Amino acid sequence: MDWTQEDRHFTDDVRAFLSAELTPELRAAGRWMTSVYGDHELSLEWQRKLHARGWAAPSWPKAYGGAEWSVTQRYIFARERILAGAPPVSPMGISMCGPALLGHGSEEQKQWFLPRMLTGEHFWCQGYSEPHAGSDLAPLRMSAEREGDVLVCNGTKIWTTHANVANWIFCLVRTGKYDRPQQGITFLLIPMDSAGISVTPIVMTSGEHIQNQIFFDNVKVPLSNVVGRIDEGWTVAKYLLEFERGGSAYAPELQVRLGRVRELAIEAGGGLAEDPVFLGKLATAQARIDVLETYEFQTMANAAKGGRPGLSGSIMKILGTELSQHITELAMEAAGPYGLAFQPQAGMAGGPNRIPHSAGPAIGPRAASIAPLRYFNDRAGSIYAGSNEIQRNIIAKAGLGLPTATA
The missing domain is CATH 2.40.110.10 (Butyryl-CoA Dehydrogenase, subunit A, domain 2)
Structure with missing residues (x-):
């Protein structure tokens, strides 16, 4: 994609903001997170910084406190956020309930709930x-x-x-x-x-x-x-689920994570970094991510004309979550023996760990220590927001007009 001059200026603005506002603690919360969601308190801290800049709700209209960014700007910010290591903001309010209220809520509900979502007062x-x-x-x-x-x-x-x-x-x-x-x-x-x-x-x-x-x-x-x-x-729920499944791009995060698997293969040793079979797996994964990114660009172009995610949300959800799971498998392979130990202290999950474990430093590269934590957590990716089997039924029925299997 050939970014416009305005897009390049926006990218510079985002990078300057991230450089100025991301503390080491916030960068760690994003870089070493092992769950779908980041550390609760640090994610809220990051949301407050975004809100102060007017960037907490990228897609919302400015009339309701949003940034009203174009789909291209949202894509650029997502990519730069992940590269910089910033934690994600919890999607439940701003990215899910917020769009449902904007699409179906009364004006009174919008005026009451939306400002409190932005500040984090309502979680x-x-x-x-x-x-x-x-x-x-x-x-x-x-x-x-x-x-x-x-x-x-x-x-x-x-x-x-x-x-x-x-x-x-x-x-x-x-x-x-x-x-x-x-x-x-x-x-x-x-x-x-x-x-x-x-x-x-x-x-x-x-x-x-x-x-x-x-x-x-x-x-x-x-x-x-x-x-x-x-x-x-049910109409409101379907509208919300379109945004949960396909309201944001998967490819920027997947590109960064695959690059980190390459780095891990070098750091962990064992010869995988030069192994042609493993390199072939990385190349195949890269090709699959590039295909997904191209599809997401097409979806962005449609959204720029006022379209909704629709079936694209189901397609992106299937491809994105299954590719994410595959990357965790490659990370486990790259981690080698270091990935066999239970070391939750190496990661930053979205909540406390209740199983007794060492409080000392992790053994081996930190990226290798969190590889099994991410692997197990990501097994849920093909289930949440409607299982991928359900998404395939939706595509078959609504997109291709095919009969679907019934229980």
């Missing part, structure tokens, strides 16, 4: 998955019955990232029963300090506490917190 989590409804959300059971001017919510949500630190949750709840399970679902905003809400940690096999299960026992939520119309929340 959000997502209430979609349930024990019996994950990638296929339509059978969800959490009920919300109307009593006067409130909805009384009962049920549970599971695999809820950062529910232990969030003070708001956007939920899909069952407000009606119809022939089609997608009907009768409502998109609801619930304060986490509401009476009747309890949060139970889910500790992963890696020891990290990031996920949680939430229980709702007669939780009363005002009707004014419904986004869109009652029983028509």
Whole structure:
């Protein structure tokens, strides 16, 4: 891609900002993160710096505090952020609930919630998955019955990232029963300090506490917190999921990570850096990332004309998450024996590690020590935001007009 002169000036501006504002602690939070999300407190600190510059919400309209960047500017910033080692901002509010409110919320909801998302005063989590409804959300059971001017919510949500630190949750709840399970679902905003809400940690096999299960026992939520119309929340949910699956490019991060695998192969020794078989694997991965990047450029061009992610979101989600998993496999190979030890102290996860481990320095190159942590964490990439099998069904049905398999 041939960047314009304006794009090059913007790139210089971004680099100057990153150089001035990124502390060593913030760079470490981005460079050594082992989870989908960065360290909670440091991510919030970084969000406050972005907000002070007016850059916390790249795609939002300026009227609501956003930067209103072009898709090209968003791509440039994503690439430069990753190269500089800055941590990501939690996407739950600004990149997911925010666009849902901009697309379907009332003006009162926008004026109340959006400024507080930008400052970090409201920190959000997502209430979609349930024990019996994950990638296929339509059978969800959490009920919300109307009593006067409130909805009384009962049920549970599971695999809820950062529910232990969030003070708001956007939920899909069952407000009606119809022939089609997608009907009768409502998109609801619930304060986490509401009476009747309890949060139970889910500790992963890696020891990290990031996920949680939430229980709702007669939780009363005002009707004014419904986004869109009652029983028509599926439309809002689909709109949000387009941004979760394909609202940002995968290729910039994948390019940087693959380059670091090359560096690790040299640092860890063992001869892999000169091994033609391993070099062939790296070249193949590079070609696949380049193909994805070209597709993302095409998607950017469509978005620049006012288009939405649509099916492109599903395609990018499949290619991006599966390539990400493949890079973790290459990193494990490059780490060699150093990747066999459990050394969570070498990384910076999105939450504390509950398994007893050494507090001392990691053995071997730090990048090798975090390779297994990233490998195991990234197994979830092809499941979250709708499993890749579901994405392939969406593409087959909506994009190609093919019948899809049913259970």
